[in-house]
Amino acid sequence: MLPDTSLRRISVDGVRVDRDGRAILFDMSVELDSARIAVIGANGSGKSTFARLLNGLVEPTAGRVSVHGLDVARERSAIRRRVGFVFTDPQAQILMPTPAEDLALSLRGRSREEIAERVSSVLAEHGLTETADAPASALSGGQRQLLALASVLITEPALVVADEPTTLLDLRNARRIGDLLLAQPAQLVLVTHDLELASRCDIGVLFDEGRLIAVGEARDVVSRYRRMCG
Ligand SMILES: Nc1ncnc2c1ncn2[C@@H]1O[C@H](COP(=O)(O)OP(=O)(O)O)[C@@H](O)[C@H]1O
Numbered sequence: 001m002l003p004d005t006s007l008r009r010i011s012v013d014g015v016r017v018d019r020d021g022r023a024i025l026f027d028m029s030v031e032l033d034s035a036r037i038a039v040i041g042a043n044g045s046g047k048s049t050f051a052r053l054l055n056g057l058v059e060p061t062a063g064r065v066s067v068h069g070l071d072v073a074r075e076r077s078a079i080r081r082r083v084g085f086v087f088t089d090p091q092a093q094i095l096m097p098t099p100a101e102d103l104a105l106s107l108r109g110r111s112r113e114e115i116a117e118r119v120s121s122v123l124a125e126h127g128l129t130e131t132a133d134a135p136a137s138a139l140s141g142g143q144r145q146l147l148a149l150a151s152v153l154i155t156e157p158a159l160v161v162a163d164e165p166t167t168l169l170d171l172r173n174a175r176r177i178g179d180l181l182l183a184q185p186a187q188l189v190l191v192t193h194d195l196e197l198a199s200r201c202d203i204g205v206l207f208d209e210g211r212l213i214a215v216g217e218a219r220d221v222v223s224r225y226r227r228m229c230g
């Protein structure tokens with residue numbers, strides 16, 4: 001765990017995001033320094049837009065976002081090293097023909113020995129050793145998401161942003177990915193419709209129609225969302 005909350009501060013200051021001449025995220029300001037942050041809200045409420053602001057995939061039309069003291073707009077390469085992003089569909093993330101090559105790609109630039117050692121230990125850690133050199137296309141949906149997550153975690157990011165990482169998975173695999181995300185050592189921003197999983201985070205943030213409408217104890221924010229949904 002990161003020892004000092006100031007080292008894991010996510011700061012969103014007066015941010016608006018416009019698309020096609022209208023705001024999709026309105027005047028958002030918040031400071032978050034909890035270890036595990038759940039992001040919840042209806043479809044189209046702005047969750048993915050918020051998640052993508054944190055690694056620069058989306059740029060604010062107005063305002064400023066900083067992560068761990070780094071300005072996301074200005075310090076792009078430092079942000080890329082520090083922030084790992086897990087997508088809903090692991091296919092978006094698996095770039096190489098086999099799991100071993102995909103994990104190795106995440107470590108490009110390191111020594112051959114270090115890569116070989118880290119790749120085999122991460123494959124073993126996630127029960128993927130048997131599939132190391134199999135075509136990634138032969139992996140099950142659960143194994144693919146496991147590989148996508150492993151290829152993010154192998155870089156030891158300081159912040160993991162996961163946008164509905166369990167939505168496409170069956171119950172067993174969803175649990176496994178959820179448990180792994182909560183147990184890994186980096187700060188976590190987890191967008192999810194799994195309200196049980198959201199409740200296990202420290203803090204919840206609730207979006208509604210492009211606005212951040214609640215921040216607080218995850219369980220309380222989940223309760224509020226449940227009440228909103230009637
Ligand atoms: N690139 C885009 N162009 C136009 N509208 C967009 C774009 N991205 C998102 N939106 C709109 O912004 C709103 C919020 O989207 P999003 O952040 O993806 O919501 P969520 O992840 O909560 O479902 C939605 O109405 C969506 O249609």
Ligand SMILES: [Mg+2]
Nearest residue numbers: 047048049163
């Ligand atoms: Mg989304």
